[in-house]
Amino acid sequence: MFEFTADKCLIELDVNGENKNAIVRPSDLLLDVLRNQFGLTGAKPGCKNGDCGSCTIIMDGWPVKSCLVLAVEAVGHTILTVEGLAGTSPVQKAFVDYHAFQCGYCTSGFLMVCHSLWMMKSDADEEEMEDWLQSNICRCTSYKEIRKAMESVLLQNPQKS
Amino acid sequence: MSELRRNVQRKESWDKVTGNAKYCDDFSVSGMLTARILTSPHGHAIIKRIDTSSAWSIPGVKAVITGKDFPVLCGVLLRDRPALAIDRVRYCGEPVALVVALDEETALKARDLIQVEYEPLPVILDPADALKEGAPILHPQVGVLFPDVKDIYPIHGTNIASHYQIRRGEIQAGWKACEYQVEEDYYLPPSDHLAMEVRTARAQISADGKVKITTTSQAPFSVKKQIAEYFKIPAGQIEVHVPLVGGGFGGKASVMLEILAYIASRKVGGRPVRLVITREEDLQSAPCRLSLRSKIKLGADCQGKIQAAEITYWLDCGAYSDIAPNMAKSMASNGTGPYYIPNLFCNSFCVYTNHTYATSYRSFGHESFTYCLERAMDRLADRSGIDPLEFRLINAIRPGDLTPTQVQCTPSNTGNLVACLQKVKDLAKWQGTAPIKIEPNKVRVQGVSCLWKSASPPTNAVSGAMITFNPDGSLNLNTGVVEMGSGNKTNLAQILAAKMKLDISQIHVVYDVDTRLNPEHWKTVASLSGYMAGNAVCQAADDVLEQIRTIAAQAFECQKQELEIADGMVFIKNNPNCYLLFKDIVAGYKAPDGRSIGEPVLGRGGFMLKGLSILDQETGKGKPGPSWTVGVQIVELEFDKRDFTYRLIEAYTVIDCGALINPQAISEMIAGGMAMGIGLASREYLSYDFQGVLQSPTLRTYKLLHIGQEPDYRVGLVQTPQEDAPYGIRSLSEHGIIGIPAALGNALSRAAKVNCTQLPLTPEYLWSISQKGQA
Numbered sequence: 001m002f003e004f005t006a007d008k009c010l011i012e013l014d015v016n017g018e019n020k021n022a023i024v025r026p027s028d029l030l031l032d033v034l035r036n037q038f039g040l041t042g043a044k045p046g047c048k049n050g051d052c053g054s055c056t057i058i059m060d061g062w063p064v065k066s067c068l069v070l071a072v073e074a075v076g077h078t079i080l081t082v083e084g085l086a087g088t089s090p091v092q093k094a095f096v097d098y099h100a101f102q103c104g105y106c107t108s109g110f111l112m113v114c115h116s117l118w119m120m121k122s123d124a125d126e127e128e129m130e131d132w133l134q135s136n137i138c139r140c141t142s143y144k145e146i147r148k149a150m151e152s153v154l155l156q157n158p159q160k161s
Numbered sequence: 162m163s164e165l166r167r168n169v170q171r172k173e174s175w176d177k178v179t180g181n182a183k184y185c186d187d188f189s190v191s192g193m194l195t196a197r198i199l200t201s202p203h204g205h206a207i208i209k210r211i212d213t214s215s216a217w218s219i220p221g222v223k224a225v226i227t228g229k230d231f232p233v234l235c236g237v238l239l240r241d242r243p244a245l246a247i248d249r250v251r252y253c254g255e256p257v258a259l260v261v262a263l264d265e266e267t268a269l270k271a272r273d274l275i276q277v278e279y280e281p282l283p284v285i286l287d288p289a290d291a292l293k294e295g296a297p298i299l300h301p302q303v304g305v306l307f308p309d310v311k312d313i314y315p316i317h318g319t320n321i322a323s324h325y326q327i328r329r330g331e332i333q334a335g336w337k338a339c340e341y342q343v344e345e346d347y348y349l350p351p352s353d354h355l356a357m358e359v360r361t362a363r364a365q366i367s368a369d370g371k372v373k374i375t376t377t378s379q380a381p382f383s384v385k386k387q388i389a390e391y392f393k394i395p396a397g398q399i400e401v402h403v404p405l406v407g408g409g410f411g412g413k414a415s416v417m418l419e420i421l422a423y424i425a426s427r428k429v430g431g432r433p434v435r436l437v438i439t440r441e442e443d444l445q446s447a448p449c450r451l452s453l454r455s456k457i458k459l460g461a462d463c464q465g466k467i468q469a470a471e472i473t474y475w476l477d478c479g480a481y482s483d484i485a486p487n488m489a490k491s492m493a494s495n496g497t498g499p500y501y502i503p504n505l506f507c508n509s510f511c512v513y514t515n516h517t518y519a520t521s522y523r524s525f526g527h528e529s530f531t532y533c534l535e536r537a538m539d540r541l542a543d544r545s546g547i548d549p550l551e552f553r554l555i556n557a558i559r560p561g562d563l564t565p566t567q568v569q570c571t572p573s574n575t576g577n578l579v580a581c582l583q584k585v586k587d588l589a590k591w592q593g594t595a596p597i598k599i600e601p602n603k604v605r606v607q608g609v610s611c612l613w614k615s616a617s618p619p620t621n622a623v624s625g626a627m628i629t630f631n632p633d634g635s636l637n638l639n640t641g642v643v644e645m646g647s648g649n650k651t652n653l654a655q656i657l658a659a660k661m662k663l664d665i666s667q668i669h670v671v672y673d674v675d676t677r678l679n680p681e682h683w684k685t686v687a688s689l690s691g692y693m694a695g696n697a698v699c700q701a702a703d704d705v706l707e708q709i710r711t712i713a714a715q716a717f718e719c720q721k722q723e724l725e726i727a728d729g730m731v732f733i734k735n736n737p738n739c740y741l742l743f744k745d746i747v748a749g750y751k752a753p754d755g756r757s758i759g760e761p762v763l764g765r766g767g768f769m770l771k772g773l774s775i776l777d778q779e780t781g782k783g784k785p786g787p788s789w790t791v792g793v794q795i796v797e798l799e800f801d802k803r804d805f806t807y808r809l810i811e812a813y814t815v816i817d818c819g820a821l822i823n824p825q826a827i828s829e830m831i832a833g834g835m836a837m838g839i840g841l842a843s844r845e846y847l848s849y850d851f852q853g854v855l856q857s858p859t860l861r862t863y864k865l866l867h868i869g870q871e872p873d874y875r876v877g878l879v880q881t882p883q884e885d886a887p888y889g890i891r892s893l894s895e896h897g898i899i900g901i902p903a904a905l906g907n908a909l910s911r912a913a914k915v916n917c918t919q920l921p922l923t924p925e926y927l928w929s930i931s932q933k934g935q936a
Contacts, residue, residue: 025266041187042180044407046357047440051860054357082180092178096170099829103646104177105357105407111178130869137860139357139408140646142832143868 011075015040016084024071031055031066034081042082042108046137053136056109057081063116063135080115082108090153091115098149102140110136114150124154164658164665165888168825171651172670173405173644182672184407185377186361186435193363193433194223196425197268199258199275200446201250204286204515204853205297206279208248208257215274216260221267224428225275226259231424233391234306237383237416238313239322241300242481242518244391244420250279251299251480252517253854254445261425261434268437284853288454288475288512291320299480299513312775313486320513322478323486325493327507327565327781335469335504339460343540347533349920350846351452351477351516354523355865356645358407359443364422366431370394374423375402379414379643380684385676387416388423403674406645410837411521411895413645414686415448415483441858448520449847451485452477453529457537465547465555469504472496474530476511479518486511488519488526490776491617494566494785495527498534499578499613500553501562507781515853521686523837524895527614528902532842532920535610535903539910543594549907550591550609553793554582557611564789567782573884576817576891578611578791580879585609585815588877589795596912599799605810607797608908610900612816615786616687616892620773624693625680626701628657628764634729634743635667636705638698641682642690644672647894648826649690655822656695656887660702662727680767688892691822692787693768695887700766712759713741716750788883790891792816794835794900796872800912805924805931807909809839809872812901817879819891824878827893832874834897840866842902844921 008023015038022037031048034040034057043066046054050068057066058080085092091114094100101107110133117124117132124132129150138146176182213225228247234240246257258275262268285291285299304317313323336342362376372394378384381401389396406413418436425434438447458471474492478485493509522528542552557578562570585591589607596604627639638657642649654668661668682694710721713731717724717739725734732740741750750758776783797811812835818827844864848856857863882889906917915930 035187036189040180041183044184044358045186046359047860049440049859049861052357052440082178085179087175087179092175095178096174099170099825101177101646102648102829102833103357103408104173104182104405105184107177107182108180133868137357137865137867139355139410139837139865140833141829142836142874143866143871144832144874145829147868 009072011072013074013079014077015079016081022071026070026072028071029067030069030071030074033071034066040081040083044105044108046106053113054106054109056112056136058112058116061116061120063113082111085111085115089115090156091118094149094153098145098152100141100145100149106136106138110138110146114153118153122154129154164655166821166824169651169655169665169823171648172654173672183404184358185375185404190433193435194261194263194429195265195268196259196261196422196434196436197265197272198256198421198442198446199260199272200442201246201253201255201257203250203279203281204253204284205282206250207282208246208250208277209280210278211258212276213258216271219267219271219274221263222260222271223263224261224425225271226424226428227257230428235387235391235420236482237387237484238486239303239310239315239482241303244424252515254442254517255480256421256446259421259425261429265437285514286516286849286853288477288514291512291514296320314778322482322511322513323489324511325490325509325776325781327493327505328779329565329567330504332469332471332504332506336460338462338468340463341541341544342458342460343537343544344458345537345540345918347455347457347536347918349453349529349532351449351519352841352845352847353444353449353863354410354412356408356410356412359438359440360413360418360447361436361438362418362422363433363435364426365433366426368431370398372399372423374399374419376419377406377413378403378419379406379409379645379686380416381643381674381676382641382681383684384416384419388419391420392423401676403643405672406643409645410523411525411686412448414684415520417447440860444858444863445517445855448483449517450522451488451519451526451529452516455530455533457533459537459541461541461545465545465552467500467502467556470497470502472507474509476509476526477514477516478511479514479516481518482511483518483520485519487617488521490785492526492530493781494617494776495613495615496530496534497565498531498538499558499611499791500556501558505565507565516849523834524614524899525617525687527899528838528841531610531612531899532902532906535900536906536917539907548593550582550586553609553611554579557582565781566776566785568784572881574788576789576791576819576881577879581791581793581815581817584877584879585793585795585813588815588875589797589811589813591795594911602802603799604802604912605797605799606908606912607795608904608906608911609793609795610903610907611793612896612899613789613791614896614899615789616689617785618683618687618689618770620770620775622683622693622770624682624697624768626694626697626766627680628701628705630743630747630762632744634747635669636661637669639671639679640694640697641674641679642694643674643685645685647830649685652691652822653694653698657698657702659888660699663729667729688894688896691890692886692892695890697766697768699887700768701764704766705762705764708762709746712746712750715758716741716752788891790817790893790896792896794904796901796904796908798908798912800909805913805927807912811875812839812872813875813877814897815877815879816893816896817881817891818893819883819886820880820889821878822888822890827878828876830894831876831897834895835874835901836866836871838898838901839871839905841898842905842920842922844923846921
């Protein structure tokens with residue numbers, strides 16, 4: 001059987017600086033395509049309802065919950081996942097230094113919010129930082145560790161290239 | 162010893178910040194099918210008919226399974242739970258059918274075509290109702306079917322799954338000695354573990370019958386045993402894999418989804434099947450935290466010494482008993498809190514209702530009974546006219562005192578609560594009971610609660626450790642402990658590094674557990690991994706050190722006693738220039754002349770709990786766990802009298818940690834527990850309507866703490882070594898949660914001038930009880 005079908009479409013996504021093709025249904029979530037088709041499992045399905053933030057990725061510089069984005073909506077946008085940070089973001093080192101995780105399941109999502117905040121608003125004050133980080137939930141830590149990690153990064157200058 | 166007091170990073174740190182850390186559902190298997198569950202929309206109903214024919218008609222559907230396909234009863238203590246409901250559903254969310262299909266969309270489509278006809282039955286949502294005359298009996302077979310299960314005492318013809326009692330002293334004489342008394346009733350609704358990783362499992366069966374299960378479990382060895390038992394498979398045919406786990410908090414110690422994944426695979430000829438569970442299903446269908454009703458009567462003499470207590474706990478275990486009978490036992494054995502009460506009359510019942518069934522939750526029920534007991538303590542302190550912190554100091558359990566189950570306390574087995582109380586007084590600058598006015602409508606208050614906990618493991622629980630070496634002389638540490646966030650693997654590596662006098666970077670750990678490769682570790686629960694696996698690691702290290710010494714003694718032609726081992730080498734004490742590096746000796750030694758000496762070094766260590774006993778059925782006398790950890794917590798908040806809202810300022814814990822292994826990690830584990838306690842106390846609960854339907858099945862309706870809502874957390878440590886634990890450490894992974902709800906309840910009761918007897922402590926609740934004029 002060989003058939004052109006309206007059920008599925010071929011899309012090209014710009015993920016971590018690479019153009020990747022995927023065959024998707026219009027209703028497929030970006031989160032599922034990242035995980036199941038590209039093997040980028042850093043983004044986690046904690047609720048698939050936009051409540052927990054563990055699937056957060058960065059789209060055009062801003063943190064976005066990938067369970068609330070259709071894969072087809074992501075065409076033409078720049079997507080960065082935790083794998084794309086490749087250990088080079090100061091936020092990653094700060095999370096290690098300040099023990100900002102325990103089980104690690106929410107960590108990718110928090111890292112993407114923190115990385116975006118550092119890139120977009122490196123002069124953010126405590127209130128603004130809280131505003132940004134409230135989008136995500138961590139069940140293990142006391143949040144104090146995540147706060148300290150983020151604060152330590154905000155004190156540094158962003159090296160935007 | 163240099164590795165001991167050091168702050169070390171988790172071994173898996175960089176994996177967790179780069180997305181490299183893999184959890185159960187991050188792997189795909191070729192040829193994998195997907196399964197989804199159909200659940201009951203009723204709290205309690207007869208299943209009159211299930212029609213799966215339309216579901217079967219969808220192309221791509223591989224199996225539609227109902228309870229009668231696998232009529233097996235499951236349960237870790239009492240086998241009261243069918244894998245899939247048979248004839249009757251007992252809670253809303255109970256799995257009724259399972260669809261296996263080529264992909265998730267097809268499975269969902271088919272699932273929605275299954276027709277089930279129900280006949281609703283009366284719903285019980287409160288243990289008090291469950292015990293009333295004429296209440297529907299949820300498990301008529303309990304007490305008949307499995308009469309010989311040890312240490313569980315179901316009462317046939319009632320909704321009581323088990324009951325325990327503590328009798329000590331002369332209760333009537335005790336009351337006569339009392340000058341002051343309080344008697345209070347408490348109610349705590351159920352809540353959920355809410356680990357960020359939703360529970361899931363997958364299974365496959367090879368042509369020759371080998372079963373492979375990969376799961377998010379805290380108890381892989383228990384999965385193996387239970388599947389073997391239920392389906393009559395030799396345990397050696399079953400392998401259970403657990404990669405990193407995204408938080409457990411006790412909720413992943415229960416064996417449920419693994420069974421569903423197994424029967425799904427069985428029904429499709431053993432093909433790999435992934436069971437997809439949504440957050441909503443995880444909240445409704447998989448086990449949650451218990452609900453509790455209690456009555457506490459406490460009395461103190463004119464010096465403020467507690468003389469008598471009559472306590473009843475009615476633990477609501479929901480529809481199935483799971484591990485809850487043990488939690489009821491744990492509540493009985495520790496239900497006085499860390500206080501010496503000479504005359505004690507305590508009953509603890511485990512009661513079935515139509516709530517989602519309960520399983521272990523961080524601290525195994527201690528967070529729940531502690532709320533009740535410590536609220537009563539505060540009331541009694543007030544009535545006695547004694548400062549509540551002072552009142553706790555007067556009654557704190559001390560060496561020589563007996564616990565409720567008549568174990569004599571020693572500094573080693575119970576630590577030093579008095580020192581904790583003295584320390585917290587300074588740390589929190591204890592202000593006493595009077596609210597301090599900070600604005601016309603705002604007051605600042607503190608509330609205090611003590612905590613203690615012992616584990617209630619099987620009396621013969623085991624652990625093990627094995628050590629191998631790499632060509633560079635570094636070590637591989639192999640245990641059956643699951644890494645779910647509590648940092649166990651790093652702690653064990655640190656213990657091994659200390660024993661070997663080696664830098665921790667030279668110790669490698671494997672995160673995945675494979676029940677065929679790893680030595681059995683009972684379960685990663687009860688904060689016991691450091692104690693049990695830690696002891697096994699110490700023994701394995703001694704084994705390795707002895708083997709290295711033996712080989713080196715032959716190589717140097719000296720006595721073993723002349724040798725010292727440190728920094729990855731073995732050398733002669735009097736002549737450190739005469740040394741051999743691990744890398745040159747651990748695979749056996751090749752002498753300069755080519756002679757081979759010794760053999761490869763392989764370390765082994767085993768551990769089994771010793772000296773524990775089943776509680777006497779009449780008096781409760783016995784030893785339920787290896788030791789207690791004690792501590793005290795204070796919550797400080799600002800309360801707005803106009804609208805009953807409050808802001809948390811500080812939360813303090815002083816705990817007896819036994820010894821410092823990784824000081825920062827200890828503080829963070831405690832702070833994480835405090836955060837969970839604040840969530841539990843201030844907002845979390847599973848809200849059911851009168852028909853037993855969960856009204857808060859998403860994270861939008863089941864609210865958790867977010868950043869910006871938390872107080873500052875401060876942790877103080879007291880060190881009284883536990884003599885039989887590695888380097889004297891004590892269990893503390895769960896403990897940060899235990900006293901927080903009570904401390905918050907005590908603070909708010911003073912601030913709002915009310916008597917908090919429930920959770921969660923929402924402004925609405927505080928306002929409503931203030932209207933009733935009680936205080």
